[in-house]
Amino acid sequence: MLKVSAGDSVAFEQLVMRYQDRLVGFFFHLVQDRSACEDLAQETFLRVYKSRERYEPTARFSTWLFRIAHNLASNQKRGASRRREIPLGSPAGDDDFRPQHQFLADKSALMPTRQLDSREIRDVVRNAVEELTEGQRTAVILHKFEEMSYEEIGEIMGLGIVAVKSLLSRARGKLKESLEKFL
Numbered sequence: 001m002l003k004v005s006a007g008d009s010v011a012f013e014q015l016v017m018r019y020q021d022r023l024v025g026f027f028f029h030l031v032q033d034r035s036a037c038e039d040l041a042q043e044t045f046l047r048v049y050k051s052r053e054r055y056e057p058t059a060r061f062s063t064w065l066f067r068i069a070h071n072l073a074s075n076q077k078r079g080a081s082r083r084r085e086i087p088l089g090s091p092a093g094d095d096d097f098r099p100q101h102q103f104l105a106d107k108s109a110l111m112p113t114r115q116l117d118s119r120e121i122r123d124v125v126r127n128a129v130e131e132l133t134e135g136q137r138t139a140v141i142l143h144k145f146e147e148m149s150y151e152e153i154g155e156i157m158g159l160g161i162v163a164v165k166s167l168l169s170r171a172r173g174k175l176k177e178s179l180e181k182f183l
Contacts, residue, residue: 001015001048001055001057001061001064002055002057004048004055005053012048012052015045015061016045019065020041020045022146023040023041023044023045023065024037025145026066026073027041027073029129029137029141029145030073030077030141031073031076031077036076040072040073041069043072044065044068044072047068059152059155060152062146062152063152063155063156066142066146066152066156067156070157124179127178128174128175128178131174132171132174132175135157136167136168136170136171139153139167139171142156142157150168
């Protein structure tokens with residue numbers, strides 16, 4: 001990002017390539033609309049580019065990037081609830097929206113019945129995560145999928161470490177309660 005702030009456009013392209021899939025995946029867990037996820041990721045990079053000259057390396061770049069992404073997702077959800085939008089497309093096509101490397105496991109030697117079981121479990125877990133509050137869901141996604149520390153999550157969400165631990169603890173409790181009948 002320091003190269004980008006100095007005007008290196010190739011470095012910006014490298015940042016986009018490195019973080020684009022992670023951002024789209026992050027947004028998908030929160031928004032679950034493929035085109036909206038891609039638009040939000042593009043808007044995130046647009047904001048990064050516009051702020052390039054003011055960038056201060058006070059935290060890891062990924063923390064700063066996901067802070068921008070978190071704010072955009074929150075704004076989008078707030079706006080969508082006010083607009084009461086109705087999706088025109090079927091969400092069924094979005095169920096398999098995963099990074100390419102995750103499709104390799106599906107194409108491996110898994111038996112069809114195992115694939116069905118895996119898909120059912122994935123849907124149950126996805127539904128349980130969707131039942132979490134927005135804050136809990138964001139904290140879980142950042143901690144488990146993005147492997148961020150409590151400190152980084154706190155910076156992204158504007159919370160203290162104790163609040164992040166509390167969010168994750170409540171989320172784990174709700175997930176355990178939701179998933180107990182399936183285990």
